[in-house]
Amino acid sequence: MKQKKIAVIGGGASGMMAAIAASGEGAAVFLYEQNDKVGKKILSTGNGKCNFSNQDLSMRHYYSKTPRLAERILQRFDAKSAVSFFEKAGMLSKEKNGGLYPLSEQASTVLDILRMQLAKSGIRVFTAQKVTEIRVNKHGKFTVFAKDRKEEYDGVILACGGKAAPKTGSDGNGYLLAKAMGHSLVPTVPALVQLICREEYMKAVAGVRLDAKVNLFADGQEKAMERGELQLTAYGISGIVVFQLSRIAAYALLHKKKVTVYIDCLPDFSPKAFQEFVVQRITAMPDCTVEEFFTGILNKKLMLLFIKLAGLKPGDSYKNIPQEKIDRVFAFCKKFPLTVSGTQSYDNAQVTAGGIPLTEVSENLESLFVKGLYFAGEILDVDGKCGGYNLQWAWASGYAAGQSAARTKTEGGAL
Numbered sequence: 153m154k155q156k157k158i159a160v161i162g163g164g165a166s167g168m169m170a171a172i173a174a175s176g177e178g179a180a181v182f183l184y185e186q187n188d189k190v191g192k193k194i195l196s197t198g199n200g201k202c203n204f205s206n207q208d209l210s211m212r213h214y215y216s217k218t219p220r221l222a223e224r225i226l227q228r229f230d231a232k233s234a235v236s237f238f239e240k241a242g243m244l245s246k247e248k249n250g251g252l253y254p255l256s257e258q259a260s261t262v263l264d265i266l267r268m269q270l271a272k273s274g275i276r277v278f279t280a281q282k283v284t285e286i287r288v289n290k291h292g293k294f295t296v297f298a299k300d301r302k303e304e305y306d307g308v309i310l311a312c313g314g315k316a317a318p319k320t321g322s323d324g325n326g327y328l329l330a331k332a333m334g335h336s337l338v339p340t341v342p343a344l345v346q347l348i349c350r351e352e353y354m355k356a357v358a359g360v361r362l363d364a365k366v367n368l369f370a371d372g373q374e375k376a377m378e379r380g381e382l383q384l385t386a387y388g389i390s391g392i393v394v395f396q397l398s399r400i401a402a403y404a405l406l407h408k409k410k411v412t413v414y415i416d417c418l419p420d421f422s423p424k425a426f427q428e429f430v431v432q433r434i435t436a437m438p439d440c441t442v443e444e445f446f447t448g449i450l451n452k453k454l455m456l457l458f459i460k461l462a463g464l465k466p467g468d469s470y471k472n473i474p475q476e477k478i479d480r481v482f483a484f485c486k487k488f489p490l491t492v493s494g495t496q497s498y499d500n501a502q503v504t505a506g507g508i509p510l511t512e513v514s515e516n517l518e519s520l521f522v523k524g525l526y527f528a529g530e531i532l533d534v535d536g537k538c539g540g541y542n543l544q545w546a547w548a549s550g551y552a553a554g555q556s557a558a559r560t561k562t563e564g565g566a567l
Contacts, residue, residue, distance in 0.1 A: 156558055159181075159182050161184050162185065164529065164530075165193070165194055165546035167183060167311035167550065168269075170557070172269050172273055175273035186282035188280050190277060192321060194259055195259045202254055202257075204238070205540045205547070206252060209541070213541045216533050217511075234548075238254075243255075243265045244256075278298065281298040282299055284299075294307065307524040307560065309528055309553050310528070311326075313531060315342075316343070318499060335512055336509060340504050342398070343399035343501060343504060344395040345398045345402075345496050346496040346500060347394055347398055348387050348388040348493050349387070355386045356456075358384060360451045362384075364380075364417050365419040366378055367416075369414070370400075371409045375400050378396045396537050403505070410491075412490065413492060414488065430478075439471070443456065443467065502542070507534070510533055517532075526557045527549075529549055530542070530546070
């Protein structure tokens with residue numbers, strides 16, 4: 153049987169996995185990457201430590217309009233499969249709170265392993281070669297046009313990523329290539345990204361970090377809640393807790409909904425605990441000012457903002473303040489409202505939400521429109537939360553697409 157010739161477009165996590173999987177099935181594989189090196193985006197994952205997977209791959213950590221197919225792909229190449237793949241290739245791993253990391257805690261280790269596997273598998277890698285067009289003839293052969301190359305293949309895997317972090321090469325080019333071959337697109341938005349808030353006074357609390365519970369509302373309806381470290385910035389809010397909510401906020405804004413977050417700055421501090429605190433503080437400091445009364449509860453900058461929003465001055469004598477105004481300060485501590493006006497751009501996003509619909513691909517991620525065309529990774533309508541979920545989708549979808557592309561018979565053509 154003639155050796156199948158496969159082109160993989162995109163040298164990121166899913167593209168490299170797809171290339172390695174296809175080569176493992178006996179195909180001759182050619183990997184195209186528009187950057188001067190493959191895997192540039194991997195180096196920034198997990199704050200440089202590369203959280204490459206997670207022991208809990210429940211679909212509650214993923215988003216897609218077709219979650220059942222995404223789940224089946226993830227089950228075929230799960231966290232154990234990812235650990236086994238990297239261990240066989242020479243990388244030791246470790247677990248931390250369910251997240252899986254290279255033992256070295258260096259993203260460069262993951263990339264080095266993948267590069268070594270590409271070389272070991274005899275995969276031809278063409279860097280600085282942006283693919284501008286893909287044509288399919290009546291015999292089902294693909295001609296790939298790149299910057300300095302024009303070559304024919306039996307199959308193509310699109311693993312070009314989305315739009316997030318365009319400096320790493322994810323510029324949305326894959327969507328254009330897919331659309332040219334008949335595919336549609338679930339509208340895309342930045343995900344795992346910071347949120348911009350309308351309130352001008354955020355500048356006064358920029359730099360404050362705290363453990364908080366954040367509830368997200370769209371047109372008055374609660375959509376999600378997360379708890380974790382929150383960072384207040386001059387433009388709005390950041391931190392993992394915000395990243396987890398960002399794609400929900402982004403789509404709500406896309407649909408012209410009013411988006412509000414309510415921040416509980418004291419998630420472990422009940423109203424009863426506050427009343428006990430009041431008694432203790434007044435007993436100890438009967439002549440204190442409002443600022444002195446609230447000292448030590450929260451970061452000083454944040455507490456002074458809440459005092460101001462409650463209509464008080466820091467130097468006011470506490471005993472001259474009506475109880476309802478003191479209660480109002482505490483109310484801000486427990487439910488600080490912010491109006492979300494937008495997200496930061498794709499430049500700041502870790503991943504793209506939306507993409508090629510899974511309804512347009514088979515169980516093996518082959519196009520339902522063009523036989524021999526496959527998809528892998530972020531280009532598809534699947535995105536996950538922080539915690540190794542997006543890299544696991546890259547490994548799983550890349551493996552499925554690469555293995556299937558190499559195994560499929562070459563006869564046939566465009567549908």
